[in-house]
Amino acid sequence: MRESVAPFMSFFNGPFDELNRQPDVANFAVGNPQEMPLPAYVAALRDATEAKDKDWFAYKLSEASSQRTVAATLTARTGMEWDPDDVAMTNGGFAATAVTLRTLVEPGDEVIFLSPPWFFYEMLILAAGGEPVRVRLEPPAFDLQLERIADAIGPRTRAVMLNSPHNPSGRVYPGADLRALADALTDASARIGHPIWIISDEPYSRILFDGRRFDSPSQVYPHTVITYSYGKTLLAPGQRIGYLTVPPTLPERGQIRDEIVMQQFATGYAFPNAFLQHALADLERLSIDVSVLERRRDRLVPALRELGYEASMPEGTFYTMARSPIADDVAFTDLLARHRVLVLPGSIVEVPGWFRISLTASDEMVEDGIPRFAAALSEARR
Numbered sequence: 001m002r003e004s005v006a007p008f009m010s011f012f013n014g015p016f017d018e019l020n021r022q023p024d025v026a027n028f029a030v031g032n033p034q035e036m037p038l039p040a041y042v043a044a045l046r047d048a049t050e051a052k053d054k055d056w057f058a059y060k061l062s063e064a065s066s067q068r069t070v071a072a073t074l075t076a077r078t079g080m081e082w083d084p085d086d087v088a089m090t091n092g093g094f095a096a097t098a099v100t101l102r103t104l105v106e107p108g109d110e111v112i113f114l115s116p117p118w119f120f121y122e123m124l125i126l127a128a129g130g131e132p133v134r135v136r137l138e139p140p141a142f143d144l145q146l147e148r149i150a151d152a153i154g155p156r157t158r159a160v161m162l163n164s165p166h167n168p169s170g171r172v173y174p175g176a177d178l179r180a181l182a183d184a185l186t187d188a189s190a191r192i193g194h195p196i197w198i199i200s201d202e203p204y205s206r207i208l209f210d211g212r213r214f215d216s217p218s219q220v221y222p223h224t225v226i227t228y229s230y231g232k233t234l235l236a237p238g239q240r241i242g243y244l245t246v247p248p249t250l251p252e253r254g255q256i257r258d259e260i261v262m263q264q265f266a267t268g269y270a271f272p273n274a275f276l277q278h279a280l281a282d283l284e285r286l287s288i289d290v291s292v293l294e295r296r297r298d299r300l301v302p303a304l305r306e307l308g309y310e311a312s313m314p315e316g317t318f319y320t321m322a323r324s325p326i327a328d329d330v331a332f333t334d335l336l337a338r339h340r341v342l343v344l345p346g347s348i349v350e351v352p353g354w355f356r357i358s359l360t361a362s363d364e365m366v367e368d369g370i371p372r373f374a375a376a377l378s379e380a381r382r
């Protein structure tokens with residue numbers, strides 16, 4: 001097994017599996033729903049299963065209607081005239097990232113990713129024949145480290161992977177950071193003689209707190225591929241739909257379209273199911289209630305701080321990071337599990353000594369969880 005996914009597998013095959021099924025556990029482990037889905041979501045899917053023509057369930061690539069839906073959203077958000085032909089629909093953000101890497105990376109190319117990363121970046125870079133190059137973001141701020149990124153660039157750098165709003169820290173990188181990154185990559189691209197791409201992983205772009213705005217590097221850097229999943233905004237990650245796309249400012253966008261489709265086939269038919277695409281125009285308008293997540297954050301983070309935990313205040317996503325009161329975060333998350341609180345050890349996402357809390361837990365789990373966090377902390381201190 002690859003070293004980078006071994007801690008992930010041992011966590012999910014360990015006590016998580018059993019505890020995850022128990023209703024009295026305060027479950028903050030992963031971004032999974034702990035409550036029933038949005039009724040409008042279920043209604044949209046139900047409607048889309050009613051076949052309206054003979055091709056309803058025929059093989060689907062990127063349906064023109066899906067591409068138009070996505071392009072209209074991106075045009076409205078960025079003010080740039082997005083071309084529907086530049087949208088490739090995928091079965092989730094996972095596949096969007098895999099296909100993007102396979103499209104851009106030649107064997108031996110280096111791909112810079114920021115740590116803490118989403119669990120699978122390193123594995124997906126390796127699977128595409130690339131060499132992962134890790135650049136660290138430091139807790140508790142997890143600021144973008146532009147100098148470190150610039151220092152990591154070499155003649156074989158093909159892409160930099162960026163994820164904002166950032167899992168696991170909840171940071172939303174401001175437009176000024178993105179412009180500075182774009183300038184640094186423009187200079188470096190000229191120096192090494194080929195464009196360095198930004199792979200901008202944006203599944204949390206609509207989960208923003210405190211009235212924050214989301215800026216995408218695609219607005220300032222043409223060589224950007226956006227990867228997106230609907231699994232977060234709809235909190236239905238088992239229904240796999242997402243996309244990858246390039247901005248209308250990219251000069252050679254027509255040239256990579258066929259390669260993207262070829263790589264979708266090569267990735268094992270990385271297209272979304274027919275009925276999810278039929279439902280997409282409806283799904284695009286739906287979202288979980290972000291104000292509920294924000295209220296939950298505002299209840300839980302101050303409560304943890306009051307108890308004596310160091311906890312971050314996320315700007316977006318549904319994650320918060322907290323420092324383990326003992327150096328061994330795995331031992332502390334095991335202790336929390338004995339108190340019937342399930343969280344993700346930071347070691348799994350390359351932040352040892354911390355743990356990640358998912359705000360997708362229900363309000364009841366938050367209320368039940370707070371005294372249990374208190375009890376575990378007292379026990380750890382003893």
Ligand SMILES: Cc1ncc(COP(=O)(O)O)c(C=O)c1O
Pocket residue numbers: 031091092093094095118163167201203229230231232237242
């Ligand atoms: C940063 C990031 N990228 C991509 C994904 C993949 O999303 P999906 O499972 O919906 O494909 C996730 C899911 O956790 C994520 O957090």
